[in-house]
Amino acid sequence: xxxxxxxxxxxxxxxxxxxxxxxxxxxxxxxxxxxxxxxxxxxxxxxxxxxxxxxxxxxxxxxxxxxxxxxxxxxxxxxxxxxxxxxxxxxxxxxxxxxxxxxxxxxxxxxxxxxxxxxxxxxxxxxxxxxxxxxxxxxxxxxxxxxxxxxxxxxxxxxxxxxxxxxxxxxxxxxxxxxxxxxxxxxxxxxxxxxxx
Numbered sequence: 001x002x003x004x005x006x007x008x009x010x011x012x013x014x015x016x017x018x019x020x021x022x023x024x025x026x027x028x029x030x031x032x033x034x035x036x037x038x039x040x041x042x043x044x045x046x047x048x049x050x051x052x053x054x055x056x057x058x059x060x061x062x063x064x065x066x067x068x069x070x071x072x073x074x075x076x077x078x079x080x081x082x083x084x085x086x087x088x089x090x091x092x093x094x095x096x097x098x099x100x101x102x103x104x105x106x107x108x109x110x111x112x113x114x115x116x117x118x119x120x121x122x123x124x125x126x127x128x129x130x131x132x133x134x135x136x137x138x139x140x141x142x143x144x145x146x147x148x149x150x151x152x153x154x155x156x157x158x159x160x161x162x163x164x165x166x167x168x169x170x171x172x173x174x175x176x177x178x179x180x181x182x183x184x185x186x187x188x189x190x191x192x193x194x195x196x197x
Contacts (some may be wrong), residue, residue: 004066008061012066016073022040036188041083045081060094063102064103068105072108075104078091085119105157111129114127114129117129118141119194119195125152125165126152127149136178147176
């Protein structure tokens, strides 16, 4: 039976909208900024498991199957599955090849590669990941081979690193206790299986 990508697209976009609604509600109360909120994690995992089933049955929703909005929504759902390392790692293998073939937007795959490396405690490749440092300032986390960073970014349709805006200390949210936040983050990476040592 032929895959009904129109129906699947509607479902994928609905999942992304639900994700945003929960995020906005938690942001409005300030709860979003104090660790990984259980309500957010629950939504992320629910969507990731559903998306995993869809991918297994129909393949990834690539640009030749769905519109760009739906493809990006699916990529964002993968990016949000942060407490399911095995799923994100499995999708990275598939999506890197799809990006090379021009079947998914490359920038989101670059984000996935970097996010996985960040959670694993490795240097990122494309400089798409930022985090709060020990002084509570948001900065791009460590990158390998910085000399050729912009060349790699260009291959993934990303702007030069110099175009990124780093938030000053008086910007939006900043962790009240950056050191404590870092300790909690490291504990979380071990609990979820991103890191074993």
